[in-house]
Amino acid sequence: MRAPDSVISPLASATGASLGEASIDVQDLTVTYPNGFTAVYDVSFDLGPGTICGLVGINGSGKSTIFKAIMGFVRPTSGEVRLCGMPVDEAIKKNLVAYVPQSEEVDWNFPVLVETVVMMGRYGHMNFLRRPSRTDRMKVAEALERVGLSAYRDRQIGELSGGQKKRVFLARALAQEGRIILLDEPFTGIDVKTETAIIKLLRELRASGHLMLVSTHNLGSVPDFCDEVVLLNRTVLAAGPTAEVFTQKNLERTFGGVLRNYELGGRQLHKDDDARRVTVLTDDERPLVFYDDKPRPRTDAE
Amino acid sequence: MLAELLVPFSYDYMVKAMWVSALVGGVCAFLSAYLMLKGWSLMGDALAHAIVPGVAGAYIIGAPFAAGAFFAGILAALGMAFVKQHTRLREDAVIGLVFTTFFAAGLLMASLWPTSVSIQTIVLGNILAISDEDATQVVIIAAISLAVLFLIWKDLLATFFDENHAKSIGLNTSVLKIVFFILLSACTVAALQTVGACLVIAMVVTPGATAYLLTDRFDRLIVIAVAFGAVTSFVGAYISYFLDGGTGGVIVTLQTLLFLAAFYFAPKHGVLAARRRALAPAKAAI
Numbered sequence: 306m307r308a309p310d311s312v313i314s315p316l317a318s319a320t321g322a323s324l325g326e327a328s329i330d331v332q333d334l335t336v337t338y339p340n341g342f343t344a345v346y347d348v349s350f351d352l353g354p355g356t357i358c359g360l361v362g363i364n365g366s367g368k369s370t371i372f373k374a375i376m377g378f379v380r381p382t383s384g385e386v387r388l389c390g391m392p393v394d395e396a397i398k399k400n401l402v403a404y405v406p407q408s409e410e411v412d413w414n415f416p417v418l419v420e421t422v423v424m425m426g427r428y429g430h431m432n433f434l435r436r437p438s439r440t441d442r443m444k445v446a447e448a449l450e451r452v453g454l455s456a457y458r459d460r461q462i463g464e465l466s467g468g469q470k471k472r473v474f475l476a477r478a479l480a481q482e483g484r485i486i487l488l489d490e491p492f493t494g495i496d497v498k499t500e501t502a503i504i505k506l507l508r509e510l511r512a513s514g515h516l517m518l519v520s521t522h523n524l525g526s527v528p529d530f531c532d533e534v535v536l537l538n539r540t541v542l543a544a545g546p547t548a549e550v551f552t553q554k555n556l557e558r559t560f561g562g563v564l565r566n567y568e569l570g571g572r573q574l575h576k577d578d579d580a581r582r583v584t585v586l587t588d589d590e591r592p593l594v595f596y597d598d599k600p601r602p603r604t605d606a607e
Numbered sequence: 608m609l610a611e612l613l614v615p616f617s618y619d620y621m622v623k624a625m626w627v628s629a630l631v632g633g634v635c636a637f638l639s640a641y642l643m644l645k646g647w648s649l650m651g652d653a654l655a656h657a658i659v660p661g662v663a664g665a666y667i668i669g670a671p672f673a674a675g676a677f678f679a680g681i682l683a684a685l686g687m688a689f690v691k692q693h694t695r696l697r698e699d700a701v702i703g704l705v706f707t708t709f710f711a712a713g714l715l716m717a718s719l720w721p722t723s724v725s726i727q728t729i730v731l732g733n734i735l736a737i738s739d740e741d742a743t744q745v746v747i748i749a750a751i752s753l754a755v756l757f758l759i760w761k762d763l764l765a766t767f768f769d770e771n772h773a774k775s776i777g778l779n780t781s782v783l784k785i786v787f788f789i790l791l792s793a794c795t796v797a798a799l800q801t802v803g804a805c806l807v808i809a810m811v812v813t814p815g816a817t818a819y820l821l822t823d824r825f826d827r828l829i830v831i832a833v834a835f836g837a838v839t840s841f842v843g844a845y846i847s848y849f850l851d852g853g854t855g856g857v858i859v860t861l862q863t864l865l866f867l868a869a870f871y872f873a874p875k876h877g878v879l880a881a882r883r884r885a886l887a888p889a890k891a892a893i
Contacts, residue, residue, distance in 0.1 A: 397774075400777070404772050406769060406772070412644070416644075416822065416825050418823060418824055422768070428761065428765055428778070434758065435762065461823035
């Protein structure tokens with residue numbers, strides 16, 4: 306978890322910015338689309354290096370709009386996004402932002418090999434003909450090695466298992482050497498073992514100073530791997546360290562009536578009149594379990 | 608016997624027809640590698656029909672046919688965008704409406720000015736009788752398109768595969784897509800001269816579709832598709848000498864035969880390979 310004194314203020318990162326210091330700084334962001342729909346308003350949060358942050362909200366809460374604003378696909382109607390102390394366009398030019406798509410967005414029948422996809426992460430570093438240099442090939446090999454896909458480099462992407470598919474795009478992000486990695490719903494449709502493997506990889510990246518923003522509605526995993534959480538419903542309902550922000554009360558505000566909520570306490574759990582209780586919040590993916598008011602850590606995570 | 612087979616090479620018009628066809632076939636095949644991956648194949652068909660009035664108009668007023676075709680193509684694209692924006696119609700209905708309207712206008716123009724425009728030429732192509740001027744236009748279009756494709760084929764691949772990623776590494780995907788559609792229109796115009804409006808669609812779909820069955824690597828897919836398109840077009844033009852015309856029909860028939868061969872015999876994605884795998888499930892190490 307990020308200690309309060311390591312918070313990178315926008316000023317500090319603007320002056321002392323090196324490519325190494327990853328940060329996302331969103332100030333009063335409002336995005337209104339040309340059709341008049343305001344997807345998000347007055348969104349502010351800032352994140353520093355070595356962080357995994359969960360962006361949590363229901364469908365339509367503006368998660369993807371915030372991703373688009375960070376990648377520069379939509380212009381803020383008002384407010385500002387700065388990445389590593391730079392305006393978005395500049396950060397994109399420097400290849401600082403890597404994007405890991407949702408599995409459903411990828412055409413798995415596309416005639417490309419694993420290695421080709423990872424090499425696409427290097428395009429921003431190549432000249433306009435995109436001819437890979439020795440460095441490029443080396444970075445691709447390293448990235449594949451790191452996600453454990455070296456043996457699959459010559460496979461067409463559709464031939465991989467669910468978890469391997471996910472890792473191809475993580476490898477592409479690694480090869481790109483982006484300091485900020487955006488992951489769009491990385492845990493949909495994969496098994497617990499794969500999820501654990503991906504979380505392990507994200508933790509390694511955190512240790513090397515990467516900043517990861519993970520959009521998810523899979524609540525159960527959030528306390529396991531997110532240092533920080535931004536709860537979103539078209540604006541920020543709460544943001545900060547997971548232990549403080551990821552509370553039952555905040556989640557109920559974020560999700561309204563969308564979640565199932567089971568509360569077990571008193572005689573249902575104990576023979577005596579112990580006041581402690583268990584609350585289970587679930588949207589049919591992995592449930593989030595509160596024991597009293599604390600998220601219950603997962604036992605199978607490391 | 609051999610002398611007889613070499614006869615086509617002794618006529619300038621045949622040599623010209625074969626080389627121009629090969630060039631057009633190759634560049635259309637290059638585009639086909641991308642087109643079929645995005646489910647946009649029928650856009651090629653729509654374009655080929657929509658440019659017919661432009662070509663007819665250009666012949667009537669004596670302008671370069673490429674300019675007319677380009678003008679009509681832009682008009683059709685704008686028309687589609689306009690109808691799409693102001694109605695609730697789905698895209699396929701809009702495309703269907705607009706391209707048939709344009710095609711009909713082209714046929715009407717050709718029948719009103721029968722001396723300057725030949726419907727037969729536009730609809731069926733007539734590479735064997737192509738004028739030097741038209742041939743020059745076709746060669747220029749095809750050569751420029753090929754050169755542009757060589758420069759941007761990887762950027763197009765990144766754009767078509769994962770547009771968000773492409774944007775996040777700083778590619779201007781909107782410009783790349785516009786360039787792709789300009790190349791597609793240009794090559795459609797060129798192919799109109801060789802195989803005619805009705806068969807253009809085959810030139811921008813079949814080579815890519817065939818290569819797709821033969822490889823999982825995009826770079827090889829392009830090489831296979833281009834070789835396929837160029838060779839079938841060259842040979843098709845050659846054979847049409849003995850059949851006395853109908854070049855478009857011969858080229859597309861050749862392409863279809865090869866597609867069928869790939870469909871059955873492709874080492875990994877063919878029907879026979881699939882059957883073999885089904886029979887030997889234990890060894891299905893894919």
